[in-house]
Amino acid sequence: MNIKSSHARLMLAVLFSMSTLAGCQQSEQVKEVVEEKIEVPAETAEYFLLRPDVEKAYGYSHAVKIGREVKVSGAVSMDDQGNPTAVGDLEQQMKNCYSDLEKVLAHFGCTFDDVVVENVFTTNMPQFLEFSAYRNEIYKNHFPTGSWLGVRELALPEFMIEIELEVLIPEK
Incomplete structure (x- = not known):
């Protein structure tokens, strides 16, 4: 070598x-x-009751915020005592649902622009489809993801529509 x-x-x-x-x-x-x-600090849940007496009687919270996410229970057309309103009028029930949802969103400093999921449950899908264009007045910039489901019944027989949301609170 x-x-x-x-x-x-x-x-x-x-x-x-x-x-x-x-x-x-x-x-x-x-x-x-x-x-x-x-x-990472643990996130604490913030519960919001739109109609405290009604929600306590039925055992649910209208919305829960964890971090930047808000889950909103299905809104139905009812008064502050929990009585169905606009009985037999799906279009007005839908408008009443969106009115309540707007109040929940406002509580968290949000608008419909912050909605990422919208699920609609209705007992009369053909009639809902007739009035679904109303959503263009609600969602002005973009539509969320979601599902439209025809169901046999909702919590009370007078309810024809229920709308639930998932929201992402914008970063400041």
Whole structure:
């Protein structure tokens, strides 16, 4: 074996060892960073009751806010005592639902522009489709995702429509 080739092999071995050692040190540094725990404060739920007596009687909250998300229970056409309104008039019931939903959104500093999901439940889908263009007055900039579902019945027989929402509160 000649001296030049053994010297070259020795140099390659030293360089390889150094790069492996450097790689291990970097790997340890990365490992340390990955193992650091990041403390995130727990989100607390904020409950909102639009009609406290009615909601307590039926056992639900009209909306719950966690972080920047708000889940809104289905709005139906009722008065402050929980009595159905606009009985037999699906179009007016729909307008009453959106009026209540607007109050809930306002409580959280939101508008219909902040709605990301809207689910509509109706006992009369053909009639709802007749009046669904009213939503253009509600959603002026964009429509949320969601589903329209025809159902056999809602909580009370007089209710013809129920609308629930999911909202993302805008960052300030």
